Amino acid sequence: MSRFGEVDDQYDPHALEQRVFDYWDDVDAYEQTVEHRSDGDSFFFVDGPPYTSGSAHMGTTWNKSLKDVYIRFLRMQGYDVTDRPGYDMHGLPIETRVEERLGFENKKDIEEFGEDEFIRECKEYADEQLEGLQSDFQDFGVWMDWDDPYRTVEPEYMEAAWWGFSKAAERGLVEKGHRSISQCPRCETAIANNEVEYEDVEDPSIYVKFDLQDREGSVVVWTTTPWTIPANTFVAVDPDLTYQGVRAEREGEEEVIYVAEDCVEGVLKEGRYDDYEVLETLTGEEMVGWEYEHPLAEEVPDHVDVDDALQIYDAEYVEADRTGLVHSAPGHGEEDFERGRELGLPIFCPVAGDGVYTDQAGTYEGQFVKEADEEIIADLEDNGAMLSSGTVHHSYGHCWRCDTGIVQIVTDQWFITITDVKDELLDNIEDSEWHPQWARDNRFRDFVEEAPDWNVSRQRYWGIPLPVWTPEDRDDDEDMIVISDREELVERVDQEIEYDSVDLHKDTVDELTITEDGKTYTRVPDVFDVWLDSSVASWGTLNYPSDDSRFDELWPADLILEAHDQTRGWFWSQLGMGTAALGESPYQEVLMHGHALMPDGRAMSKSKDILIDPHEAIDRHGRDVMRLFLLSNNPQGDDMRFSWDGMQTMEDNLRTLWNVFRFPLPYMRLDGFDPQETTLDEVDTNLELIDEWVLARLQSTKAEMTEAFEDYRQDKALEALLEFVVEDVSRFYVQAVRERMWEEEDSASKEAAYATIYRVLRETVALLAPYAPFVSDEIYGTLTGGAEHDTVHMCDWPDVEEYWVDDQLEEDVAFLRAIEEAGANARQQAGRKLRWPVPRVVVAADDERVAEAVERHTDLLEDRLNAREIELVSAENRWEELRYSAEADMSELGPAFGGRAGQVMNALNEARIDEPDLEALEAAVADVLEEGESIEESMVSFVTETPDDIAGTAFSLDGDDRGVAYVDASLTADIESEGYAREVIRRVQEMRKDLDLDVEERIVLEVEIDDDRVASLVEDREDLIREEVRADDLRTVEDGHRKEWDVDGVAMEIALEPVAAAEASD
C-alpha cells in the first residue's frame, strides 16, 4: 500500500476485508507475526477443542473471537503464544450421525457393516465437519495455527490419553466396578450424567400398595417407572418424618394404608377414597424393619427374596412428596444402588444393555422395558396392588445424541476413582485463578465436591480404545496391564506391528494380545468416554509424550478460555485428569464467558431454528463489526444478548474512525508530509495546546486499556478506545484542527498538527488491531506505506509515554468542553443559533482550576461559542445579577435531621434568596426547623438562578458542578449584521453544493433582500461574504442558479453562477 494513498470515501467492510485477506496471503502476515515473536517469553494457551459436528454458531464465534483478541494482545505485548487450535472428533454424536447416514438402527447393523469400515466412515465424517469449522474460524479473521491443528483422532493425540490414563493407573486410580449407570438402550452404551438431557414427557404415574407381612394393611409407594417394580428390593422412609396408618373406605370396602402424614389427603384423593380415619401416627424410624410382600412375586419368581430384603429401611433420599415412601431398586437407580450396597442387599438388575428384560424378569423376559409398563400395570391391577394409575408430565433423562429415553441399570464399567483424590482436587482448584472468581469458589468447587468417580468406559466403536489388557481367565482390574504409549505397545504385544502404522483405533488394537509369565492377556473392548479425550489437551496439544521437547518448558497451560457450560465439562475433566495423572491442575488461569442468547434473551437452539447465524451477521455488517460487537460484551460469566442495534452502533463507530482517518490524507499527500522526517520530537516546540491535549488523552487511553486487558476485561478496554476515537479525536480534535490543515502555505502549526494526528492514528490502529484486524491493517498500511512492518499485528502494544502524560491539561480541556456544551445549551435556551455571534459569554467558575482553564483558553472558547467576549467571574467574586437557591446534601442532612431529612431537603430546594449565605437560607426555611436546629455549611451548596435576558447552564465534571456558563443574547446592529451575513453565506454554500462546484471555483453572486434594514446590514459585511463564498463579483446574475429563501421571516433571493460561465455569456 502506498503511503497516504486514495482510500474509499465510504467505509466498505466487504471490499476492505477481502482486500486484507488477499494482502495477508501475499505477505504471509500470520506467519511473519508468529516468527516476529518467536524469541519472546512463551505463553502457553490451550484451545478448548470444539466438537466436530455442525458448523460454527454464534457462541463458538464469540469464543474464538475472544481467544483471538487475547492472543493478538499477548503477541503485541511480546509473548510467543502457542495457538494450536484443536478439534474434538471422537464419540457418540459422530457415531449416531454416521449411523443415520448409513441408515443403521442399532449395534447389530454396525457389526454386520464391519467395525473397521464403520470407524473409517466416522473419521471421514469428522474430517468433513472439521473442514467446515476451520474455514468458518478463518473467515472470522481468527489467527491460529490452522495448518497444524491438534486432532483427537491422531495417534500422537490418542497416546496422550493412553499416557494420562496409565499414569492414573500407576497411582492406583483405575478400577473396574459394578455401578449404577445411565444407559442408552439404543446406543447400547453407558453415557455420562452430563450427556443426559432432560425433556418433558408423559409417563405413567402409579401408586402401588405393598402388602405388609406382620400387620394389617400396606405401604404405598409412587413411581413413574413401572418397569422397575420387578427389581424392587426395599422401601425407604425418612426416619424423622411423621407417618400415619389410616383406615380408608372406598365403595363400601375398607383397607389400611400407611403414608406420610402430609401425604394422606393427597393419596386418598388420588385413590378416590370416600372417607378415612387415622389409626396411628408414628415416625419413619418406627417403621424400619417392617416386612412386605413383593407385588409381582408370582410374575417374577427370581425377584430378590433374601432375608434382609423386602423390608422398610431409612434413606436420605426420601422426601415428604407423593407418599413419603420410596420404592427402591438398587439395580435401577444410583441412590438406590448406593443405599442397597450399604445395607448389603443384592443388586438385582433383570435388564440387559439394550433395555430388554432378561430371563430373570420372569414373564416379562424379552420385552423392552418401556413397552412392558402396560402389562406390569395390568398385572398390578389384577393383584389388587394398584391404588391408582394415571399419567404425569415430568422431565425425564434422554440420550443427548439419539434422544432415546435412558434406563438406569447396573453394569461393569471402568472408572477413574477421582473420589480417592478429592482433597487433592480441591487443593488444586486453589492453584488456578478464575475470571470471574465466583465461578471457581462457588460453582466449580461445589461441583468438584459432589463429583462421583468418573466412568470412562463406553461400549462403542469411535473413540480411543481403553489401553487395558486383562488375563483371559479374569476380566477385572486385579491383574491388568495398562499400556502407556505406542512404543510400549509395539514392544509388549505378541504380534509383529510397526510403530508408524499403528493407528490406535479399535480395529487396529482389538486383536492384539500380550503374553507374559505364561499368561495371555486380551484387550478390554471398550473405548473411552469422549470427555477423556479433551481432558488431556494440555499435553496432547504438545504431542506429549511422543514429542517431549516442550512439555517441561510450557506445561501447565497459562490460560484457557471457554463458556460456563464447561465448568462441568472441560474445566472439570482437565482438572480431574491432570490431578489423577500428574497431581496438578493443568491450567493456571481460566477466563469463563457466557452463552450467546437471542436478542429477546432466549437461548439459541439450532434444532429449534432459534439462532443468529454468524454468516448473516458478516453479510450485513462485516467481520470487524461483528467482532467489535462480540468483544464489547463483558467476557466474565455473563451471557451476551445478540443485538442488531448493537452491531449497527459498532459499524457507526468504525465509520467515524474511517472518516477521521481519511480526513487528513489529502492534505498530507499534497504537502508531502513524511512521518519519518516530521516526527513529534521534531515539531515539539510548535505543538499547540490542543495537540498536547490529544496526545495526553492518548496516553490515558492506553493506560486504561492495558489495565482493563490485563484484568480480562477487553470490553472495558474497547469502550475506552472507542470513546477516545469518537468523543476526543473525531468530535473535538479534528473539529479544532481542521482550519490548520486547510492552510495552503507551509506552516509550523500545520506540520505539528500532521505529526500529532499521525501519531494518534498510528497508535489507535495498533490499539484497535486485536479487535478489528482487517480495518486496522488497511489503515496501518495506508499510514505507513510499508515503512514499518508488513502488518499492524506485528506491532508492539503501545506503551504509555510519560513525556506526553498531562493530567492537568486533560482536566483543563474537560472543563472547556463542559463549558462549551453548557454554552451551547444556554444559547439554545436563549434562542440564538450558533451562526449568530453573541456579545458576551459569562463564565462563573466555582473554583480556581476552572478559572485557570478559562483564562488559558479564552480564544478557543470565544471561537467555539461564537462570542465576542468571554467574561470570567472567579470563585471569590459573585456576579451581582444573580439570585440563589440551595441544594441539599443528603449525606449530611440524614445524620443531622434523621426522619425529617426529606422534609428539610424539600424546603431547601424551594428556597430563593438574594445572597448565598447561611443566615438568609435559614430564614427562608425557618418553618421546618425545630428548636436548636441549624443549617450547616456542609449541608448545602448554593445554586445560581438565571436572570432574565440571559440564559445560563451549569457545567459539571464527573458529576460535580463546577460553574455556570451564561450567554448574553442581546442584539446590536453589529451582531445582526454578521448574523444575517452568515445566513447568506450558508445559503450560498448550499447552492454551490447544488451546482457541485469545486471548493476553489470562483463565482458571481446576486443577493436581493426586500427588507431595507436587513439589506443594509448585509451590505455592511459584503467583504466577509465575498471571501467566504469565493465571489469575485457582486452583481446581477442572468442565467445562474436562483433560489428564494425565507430567513426567519425575511425574504431573500440569491442567484449565482461560476465566473467562467458568466464571462462566456457576457
Next chain:
RNA sequence: GGGCCAAUAGCUCAAUUAGGUUGAGCGCCACUCUGAUAAGGUGGAGGCUCUCGGUUCAAAUCCGAGUUGGCCCA
C-alpha cells in the same frame, strides 16, 4: 426439585468493590450545524432500580422470601 449467576430508561449496560436526591451510549421526537456530509451539535420524552418483607435517619446497593431468565445438576 437443588446449586450458581443475572434482573436498573424502548435496547445494551454503568453507578467509584463495606448504603447518601440514579447515569451513559444507542434508538425515538424536535431543533440546529454544514469545507469529515450515508457525518456533527443541542434539547426533550422515557425509571414505583422485578415483587414482597426486614435492617437503617437513609437501600438499586445489605439481609430474608418469592418471580422471571440463563447455565449446570437431579
